[in-house]
Amino acid sequence: MTRHRRRLRRWATGPVGRTRAALLSELGEPLSTPDLAARLGVTAGAVSQHLGALRAAGLVTTRRTGRTAVHLRTRTGTVLTAEPSGRPGPGTAGTTADAPNG
Incomplete structure (x- = not known):
């Protein structure tokens, strides 16, 4: 197991x-x-509760387009998931949000 995974x-x-x-x-x-x-194999309600906590911690931002809400890591959230080399961690498509969006 790598140091990053540990x-x-x-x-x-x-x-x-x-x-x-x-x-x-x-x-x-x-x-x-x-x-x-x-x-993740969990309910949408569970996801919403967890996202609320991550959003309150400044790790996730949510944006609405019509009736659809999409969620994305903030830069701080990306830093927490980054590999020690400074490269973004798993699941990163190279995009992050600047700051939480109300």
Whole structure:
């Protein structure tokens, strides 16, 4: 196991928790709540609750287009998931949001 994976495992089992860490990892690209729920095998309600906590911590931003909300990591969220080399971590498509969006 690489140092990066060990660091992520400690982080995920600590105060953030595995589901929130998995959500943050998936949000390297904009995804909707139903998409995240399907990817993680949890309910949309559970995803919404976890996203609320991640958003309050400044790690995720949400943008609405009509009736669809899409979620994306902030730069801070990306830093937390980055590999020690400074490269973005798993699930990163190279996009991040500048700051949480109300």
